[in-house]
Amino acid sequence: MAPPKAALDFLDFVNASPTPYHAVHQSIARLEKAGFTPVKERDSWSSTLKPGGKYYMTRNGSTIVAFAIGAQWKPGNPIAMLGAHTDSPCLRVKPVSKKSGVGFMQLGVETYGGGIWHSWFDRxxxxxxxxxxxxxxxNFVQRLVKIDRPIVRIPTLAIHLDRSSEFNPNKESELFPIVGLVAAELNRTGKKDETKIPETENNPEETFQPLKxxxxxxxxxILExxxxxxxxxxxxxxxxxxxxxDVQKSCLGGLNEEFIYSARLDNLNMTYCSVMGLIESVNKSSLxxxxxxxLVTCFDHEEIGxxxxxxxxxxxxxxxxxxxxILAGSGGRHGDSVSDKSWEHISSDxxxxxxxxxxxxxxxxxxxxxxxxxxVNPNYVSKYESNHQPEMNKGTVIKVNANQRYATNSPGIVLLQEIAKRAGVPLQLFVVRNDSPCGSTIGPMLSAxxxxxxxxxxxxxxxxHSIRETGGTYDVEHAIKLxxxxxxxxxxxxxxxxxD
Known part of the structure; x- marks a missing residue:
């Protein structure tokens, strides 16, 4: 059986999105294709936004909010919101990254989020x-970059030199990647002279450089x-x-291509499904x-708090x-016809x-x-609560925690069941063991x-949080439909x- 088109498009999305900036860029491309138009947070929206309109905005280029306004909207009506995040654990290049040791050129990096760092070795x-x-x-403008060839590697120590039963590298001294050999760089064909930012004789302010x-x-x-x-x-x-x-591309795997092998499933899988869910909602259901x-919003920096x-x-x-x-609805009092004035922050209702x-x-x-x-991981079944062991390709998982690490409660579960019935998709439930720590999400903080x-x-x-994660091929379609x-x-x- 051929894999769902949604899973294949997701592969294209995640392969093109090594950073939150790229994920936002890829989301914008899909939103604009569906007729969404950009608005700026710094501008007034009162004369721009219209009933039945579709819009998006960004902050920092790494967070995006997209929304479609119902044609029958009026102030005080509900907003159906969907939130995800664009970031994943990674290694970030330090502001001063030039390092070298015993003939190797190295790169200074710092850890971002709670990654499984040993999975980054030998990749x-x-x-x-x-x-x-x-x-x-x-002016100063933003450009996105993505170097498609492998130029960086973090080498493990050979087993002959370390017989430790555990592999727990020091994140400050043993996680620095190598990028080349000093001798090879000195003799590189086509090497350019080190470029200094030129001093501008006609502008004295440009002669002083605050940073190196x-x-x-x-x-x-690397700069080149x-x-x-x-x-x-x-x-x-x-x-x-x-x-x-990791330059290894995301792909389908398993005997029947039932798995997705990929970096950044957490949380580009949900970012993609959220954006596509919004697009599908306006394509299939008229406003x-x-x-x-x-409304859909995909935030940066979830992995660091x-x-x-x-x-x-x-x-x-x-x-x-x-x-x-507080944006006024499409008509004035008693259903007057739409006018630009009626869309101001003034309501006649x-x-x-x-x-x-x-x-x-x-x-x-x-x-x-x-x-x-x-x-559920078949090799570590004891780590899971016996009655709550979600399986891949069996549907999206509702996450429940009595201590409000997740914000789910019964009215929400009732709502989601009714939604899933209409979509024809299965759901699952997850609760952590009482003797296990529980992660959290953006849900509780936004709810409060x-x-x-x-x-x-x-x-x-x-x-x-590994550099290479595994998800279900059919769950992409499940989530989009949901x-x-x-x-x-x-x-x-x-x-x-x-x-209430």
Missing amino acids: DLSLAGRVLVRDGKG NMSDRHHPY LIAENAGVKVEEVVDFEIVLY SQETSIR STSAQGANSDLLPAVVRRLS PDVDLTTAFEQSMAASFLVSADMAHS KLGVRTLDLGNPQLSM FESYLSHYSELEPKILI
Whole structure:
């Protein structure tokens, strides 16, 4: 049986997304193809956003929010929200990365997140990220880079030299990659002279450089490769944020291609499914009768606690939904026809109170927090609670924790079951053992920050936080169908689950 098209497109997505910046870029490409248009956070939205419109915005180039506004929207109505994250554990190049030892050229890196670092040894690694460059007009612009050939490697110590029963490398002294030999670099054919940023005689301000030159901080050949990939000259590179990634491409695996072998399944799998769920919801379900807003947000920095301007623990989602909650609906009083004026922050509907529209919207809204879940591992079955052992390709997993490490509760489970029935997709449940630590997600923090009902879920996978993870081929389609159904049917189901 041929694998689902969704799984194959996901492979293209993750292979093109070694960093959060690339993941956002890939998401934008799919959203724009589906008719979504960009808006800027710094601009007023009152005269730009229209009922029935589809929009997206970014923050820092690594976090994205996309939303579709129902044609029947009015202030205080529900917002169906879906949240994921774009980052994964990795090794990041240090601001001063030039190192060498016993004839080897090495690269200074620091750990990002809680990776299984021993899985990064003896892999074919390369560099990707964003570069800030001069554009020749006095501006500094972002360029994405992805070097597609292996140039970096972290070598293990031969077993003959270390008979330890455990492999627990020191992250500061034993995790530095090698990138070449000093002698080979000195004799390299085609080597360019080390490029210094030229001093500008006509502009005294440009003669002073607060930081050391980039070629003093990084190996010149690495700078050359980064600049070449960015399509600029070395001297035009001002700074960069570069990480290491495995050049081995994601692929289908298993006897019947039932597995996905890939880097960054946590959490690009959920990022991809969230974006595609939103796109499918507007393709299959018209916005003409929709009374709510369908919103997807994919944050950066979840793996390190989410406390940043572009993380889930920032003001981003509260600020966006507050702005959306007070945007007036498509018509004036008594169903007047749509006009530009009616879309201002002024409502002629006596039932609408803009001073409490945000609180009313949040009380009626819902957030699905989508972050990958644990599949049962056949070699470590004892690590799983005996009645909660999710399997790959058996459906998306609802995550439950009595201590609110996950925000799921019974009303949310009832809602998701009704959504899954409409989508025709299976669901599973997961609870950790009482003697096991439990991870967490963006769900609890956003639930507390917004006062919104929330449920945590994710597709099951093996080897979470390894450089090479394993997921289910058919779960990609399961999640997209589930998310499409949630976004399409939430406004219909929300009034039927009566709690407060």
